Amino acid sequence: MVFIIWPATTIKAQQADTITTKDLREVSVTASRTGKEINPGQKMSGKELSRLGSHSVADAIRFFSGVQIKDYGGIGGLKTVDIRSMGSNHTGVFYDGIELGNAQNGQVDLGKFSLDNMEEIALYNGQKSNIFQPAKDFGSAGSIYMTSLKPKFAAGEKTHVRATVKTGSFSLFNPSILWQQKISDKVSASFSSEWLNTTGRYKFRYTQHDSTGKVAYDTSDYRRNSDVNAVRIEGGLNGVIKGGEWNTKVYYYNSERGLPGFIVNSVFGHMDRLWDRNLFIQSSFRKEITPRYSILLNGKYAYDYTHYKTLDTTQFRADNQYRQYEAYFSMAHQYAFTTWWTASLSGDFQWNKLDADLKEFSYPTRYTTLVAGASAVNFKRFSAQASLLGTFVNETVKLNTAAPYQQKFTPAVFVSWQPLPTPDFRLRAFYKRIFRMPTFNDLYYTEIGNHLLKPEFATQYDAGFTWNKTFTGKLLSAAGLEIDGYYNEITDKIVAVPGSNQFIWTMMNLGKVKIKGLDVKANAGWQIRQQLQLLLKATYTFQRAQDFTNPTDDFYGDQIVYIPRHSGSLIVSADYKGWEANYSFIYTGERYNGKNNSEVNYVPAWYTSDISFGKQFTYKRTRVHVTAQVNNLANQFYEVVRSYPMPGRNYRFILAVNI
Numbered sequence: 001m002v003f004i005i006w007p008a009t010t011i012k013a014q015q016a017d018t019i020t021t022k023d024l025r026e027v028s029v030t031a032s033r034t035g036k037e038i039n040p041g042q043k044m045s046g047k048e049l050s051r052l053g054s055h056s057v058a059d060a061i062r063f064f065s066g067v068q069i070k071d072y073g074g075i076g077g078l079k080t081v082d083i084r085s086m087g088s089n090h091t092g093v094f095y096d097g098i099e100l101g102n103a104q105n106g107q108v109d110l111g112k113f114s115l116d117n118m119e120e121i122a123l124y125n126g127q128k129s130n131i132f133q134p135a136k137d138f139g140s141a142g143s144i145y146m147t148s149l150k151p152k153f154a155a156g157e158k159t160h161v162r163a164t165v166k167t168g169s170f171s172l173f174n175p176s177i178l179w180q181q182k183i184s185d186k187v188s189a190s191f192s193s194e195w196l197n198t199t200g201r202y203k204f205r206y207t208q209h210d211s212t213g214k215v216a217y218d219t220s221d222y223r224r225n226s227d228v229n230a231v232r233i234e235g236g237l238n239g240v241i242k243g244g245e246w247n248t249k250v251y252y253y254n255s256e257r258g259l260p261g262f263i264v265n266s267v268f269g270h271m272d273r274l275w276d277r278n279l280f281i282q283s284s285f286r287k288e289i290t291p292r293y294s295i296l297l298n299g300k301y302a303y304d305y306t307h308y309k310t311l312d313t314t315q316f317r318a319d320n321q322y323r324q325y326e327a328y329f330s331m332a333h334q335y336a337f338t339t340w341w342t343a344s345l346s347g348d349f350q351w352n353k354l355d356a357d358l359k360e361f362s363y364p365t366r367y368t369t370l371v372a373g374a375s376a377v378n379f380k381r382f383s384a385q386a387s388l389l390g391t392f393v394n395e396t397v398k399l400n401t402a403a404p405y406q407q408k409f410t411p412a413v414f415v416s417w418q419p420l421p422t423p424d425f426r427l428r429a430f431y432k433r434i435f436r437m438p439t440f441n442d443l444y445y446t447e448i449g450n451h452l453l454k455p456e457f458a459t460q461y462d463a464g465f466t467w468n469k470t471f472t473g474k475l476l477s478a479a480g481l482e483i484d485g486y487y488n489e490i491t492d493k494i495v496a497v498p499g500s501n502q503f504i505w506t507m508m509n510l511g512k513v514k515i516k517g518l519d520v521k522a523n524a525g526w527q528i529r530q531q532l533q534l535l536l537k538a539t540y541t542f543q544r545a546q547d548f549t550n551p552t553d554d555f556y557g558d559q560i561v562y563i564p565r566h567s568g569s570l571i572v573s574a575d576y577k578g579w580e581a582n583y584s585f586i587y588t589g590e591r592y593n594g595k596n597n598s599e600v601n602y603v604p605a606w607y608t609s610d611i612s613f614g615k616q617f618t619y620k621r622t623r624v625h626v627t628a629q630v631n632n633l634a635n636q637f638y639e640v641v642r643s644y645p646m647p648g649r650n651y652r653f654i655l656a657v658n659i
Helices: 046-051 057-061 440-444
Strands: 042-045 067-071 079-083 091-095 118-125 142-148 159-168 172-182 187-198 203-209 215-222 228-241 244-259 272-288 293-310 319-336 341-356 365-378 382-396 406-417 425-436 456-470 476-498 505-528 532-547 566-576 579-588 606-619 622-631 639-641 650-658
Touching: 042 046, 046 118, 046 566, 057 067, 057 079, 057 118, 057 142, 067 639, 079 091, 159 650, 341 440
Parallel strands: 091 142
Antiparallel strands: 042 118, 067 079, 118 142, 159 172, 172 187, 187 228, 203 215, 228 244, 244 272, 272 293, 293 319, 319 341, 341 365, 365 382, 382 406, 406 425, 425 456, 456 476, 476 505, 505 532, 532 566, 566 579, 579 606, 606 622, 622 650
16 A cells, blocks of 8 residues: 655646646646657656556556567566667666666666656657757667656645555565655755565466477466565755756665576576665756857766576576676757757767676776767748767777777758648658667677677668647547657677587677567547546557578568567546546567577467556545556466566555645
């Protein structure tokens, strides 16, 4: 259950955007603003996030189109995101405007980030429409932006406190606290802390098929070694200055978890353990120097510690510790030549270092400099942006041989056109070429790393349209539709291939992938009389992601691993007086867990349904909110990744108190 203390604040609708008058943290936007952006993103915020009943950011992102989450099972399983089949390493993840890094393996575990302190989650293909941003924001094929709650005080308010306790299936105990303090009219502070403890134990069904596709083995058991004990602590200062703002954040995460591993040959439990310790401090400063010229400064220092240990001495033995260090600084400038023409120039520098207690480890250090120039024109019915990113990478090592110096220039162009006098309908398109550097593991991991690896390039083409409409005095109050067709091509894809010894593989640039896809997003809102509101949001994705590496391979032209051709989601919510209900549905089509699209590698489609019901009571300035959630309503036994079974039906209960 959840206890929340939060003051009520109201806002009013602005022009065409229909916003209900509710608590500021529960703003409901029934008409999308994305039609005004050159490259609209997908966003979730406020009440929409809380209704999903998700444990983490990864669970919420599943409802975006074009996204596949690799989930290795349960609350504590690794969760990474793949946008439009380009791979997790082509996705940038930003927290409060600054990128989260992992030079070791290039992946950010979104399961570590809770929704309790999250104000908004946004996803962009290509890049954001805003050219006034650090150079790193231009450097990914797709980006996820997480924005934490910022203090907002009404007249006479000085303190906000929110206490939360969640409980439910898997022996879940998840308390958290959020404290916000108004220090002065221009400075505020916030503190957020959370503890997650769970056994992660759930029942699953395991089935094996023979070469003909018939069931050869079928049994049930309980997932073991899935426990999680994690603590998150965040603190921040936020300030407003004339023509600008600044903020500083400190983040700390400490966890120990079991890694239940994959199920194979009737082995249902593994004894691997993982300890994580993540710490970073970051600051941002934005100032309008003159009416035409603005400056943006960002800085960050991060330390990440990982300890991986296998306790089962009959299997492969490991007891390794890894330490990552990162320092980052960015300066961005924007100048407005006219009311319709602006330009920006940004420069970033990042230092990364990795230490590990592996045999003959290289101890690499990476120095990355990024310079981005961009320009934008904005007219009433036509907008365009163009950017060029220069990336310069130099590496040193204490042992072995360092990777060669890399220097790359990558362009991007975005256009948007309103063909009709009314702003409801807009056409858009973009082209972008970008790359990702090989990770430290790709280059230097003992025995399998290859220091001669080249960057992996992605070329993106996209064309689509956006239609958004609000209706006054109608049963249908708002509706929207977005459709995008896209073509992506990955070259010099970094893959693991067998070496001279079948037990020792090496990393090489061998892969070529072509991706054709279609993303569809639709939303609608109905205002029935005065007290009943219905909202609907649906997504659909078609992806034909094919391996065209080597024409002599028998899997040439086959769908790449774990990418379904069809996937989609649906969210339906209703509000009536103090009652609310929410239904969400996710579908992922059939896939293959091997390069060859054969019956042996076939992974069936899966789908889940979640429901929640809530009631809000009000007494004077106190609001009490009670919610019950049922996830995986049909008790489906399924796997996102083969041999990593997911939980069946599970429950959660929420009690919220707002003062």
